[in-house]
Amino acid sequence: xxxxxxxxxxxxxxxxxxxxxxxxxxxxxxxxxxxxxxxxxxxxxxxxxxxxxxxxxxxxxxxxxxxxxxxxxxxxxxxxxxxxxxxxxxxxxxxxxxxxxxxxxxxxxxxxxxxxxxxxxxxxxxxxxxxxxxxxxxxxxxxxxxxxxxxxxxxxxxxxxxxxxxxxxxxxxxxxxxxxxxxxxxxxxxxxxxxxxxxxxxxxxxxxxxxxxxxxxxxxxxxxxxxxxxxxxxxxxxxxxxxxxxxxxxxxxxxxxxxxxxxxxxxxxxxxxxxxxxxxxxxxxxxxxxxxxxxxxxxxxxxxxxxxxxxxxxxxxxxxxxxx
Numbered sequence: 001x002x003x004x005x006x007x008x009x010x011x012x013x014x015x016x017x018x019x020x021x022x023x024x025x026x027x028x029x030x031x032x033x034x035x036x037x038x039x040x041x042x043x044x045x046x047x048x049x050x051x052x053x054x055x056x057x058x059x060x061x062x063x064x065x066x067x068x069x070x071x072x073x074x075x076x077x078x079x080x081x082x083x084x085x086x087x088x089x090x091x092x093x094x095x096x097x098x099x100x101x102x103x104x105x106x107x108x109x110x111x112x113x114x115x116x117x118x119x120x121x122x123x124x125x126x127x128x129x130x131x132x133x134x135x136x137x138x139x140x141x142x143x144x145x146x147x148x149x150x151x152x153x154x155x156x157x158x159x160x161x162x163x164x165x166x167x168x169x170x171x172x173x174x175x176x177x178x179x180x181x182x183x184x185x186x187x188x189x190x191x192x193x194x195x196x197x198x199x200x201x202x203x204x205x206x207x208x209x210x211x212x213x214x215x216x217x218x219x220x221x222x223x224x225x226x227x228x229x230x231x232x233x234x235x236x237x238x239x240x241x242x243x244x245x246x247x248x249x250x251x252x253x254x255x256x257x258x259x260x261x262x263x264x265x266x267x268x269x270x271x272x273x274x275x276x277x278x279x280x281x282x283x284x285x286x287x288x289x290x291x292x293x294x295x296x297x298x299x300x301x302x303x304x305x306x307x308x309x310x311x312x313x314x315x316x317x318x319x320x321x322x323x324x
Contacts, residue, residue: 001110002147002148003113003147006132007127007129007182008181009191010141010142010191011179011181011189011190011191012192012193013139013141015196019117022071023044023074026070031043031092032044032053032054039097040096041093041099043092044067046064046067047064047085047088047089048089049061049087051064051066052065053066057087058087058166060210062085073196074163076194076196076200078203079202080198081167081172081173082172082201083113083169084168085166089164090163090164092159092161093161094159096155096156097154098152099153101151102150103147105291105295105300110300114146114164114165115141115142115163115166117139120160122154122158123156124154125156127150129149130149170204172201210304213263213305213307214306215254216247219247219305223247226300229287229289229296230288231287236285242274249270264308274302278294
């Protein structure tokens with residue numbers, strides 16, 4: 001999700017040593033290599049599609065994996081965020097390794113915030129977001145702007161392990177965000193310690209995260225967002241015209257079909273025509289976060305506007321770096 005600030009620290013702390021001991025008891029066999037084979041990156045799934053510990057998908061009903069059932073304090077940590085949880089994992093970065101610079105462009109990340117809680121870390125671990133960088137101390141709780149270019153470098157010899165939880169938020173979560181601070185905040189700061197055994201609400205998991213057919217209201221909002229993020233260029237005027245025509249026609253199709261499968265071929269035909277029309281211009285334009293215009297339109301609109309191309313969306317998520 002695009003945020004107003006590169007980094008925000010939430011007003012809660014956790015017992016990193018207790019978390020590390022709980023995780024260590026699981027052993028090495030539960031860790032999985034990065035799906036694209038990025039050196040030094042591995043993960044332990046906590047919440048995944050249908051609770052499958054072998055799944056990296058961000059589509060489908062999210063449920064706890066068997067690993068999470070063995071981590072009582074970590075469950076309390078996740079519950080303390082106060083949000084509806086999407087895919088969540090432990091992310092490990094080996095010593096002398098890095099997470100390459102990337103932007104989370106997939107539709108899933110457009111409205112998801114990524115929460116980081118360092119469990120095992122060293123001062124030599126640096127998180128970069130845009131032109132800013134910080135070291136996240138063990139037990140702290142951070143969110144960051146995933147719409148900006150970001151990367152992580154572990155210059156130490158030991159591995160770094162973070163809890164990385166995705167959420168669309170919730171009332172309790174946004175209350176935490178309202179009391180967050182930026183890294184350079186110099187005022188009073190007293191984060192609440194969430195100790196092992198604390199009483200927390202039940203965990204809540206995503207049941208829906210992909211439309212059958214994108215509503216015309218969301219269609220207009222997604223198109224506006226992408227075009228507003230573009231580097232200024234005279235050719236944008238034509239893209240705005242084409243996007244306006246798509247939004248207008250999508251509204252008419254919605255009035256006729258809604259989400260009915262009978263209308264899916266018409267929706268897809270109209271979307272394909274839009275992509276064909278904008279591609280000659282869009283391939284030459286960039287967004288301010290250095291993402292190509294056509295990649296953004298494909299990820300946030302074309303690949304998810306109608307559920308007939310579910311496979312395309314899954315291929316898109318597999319192609320994007322998702323470690324952090």
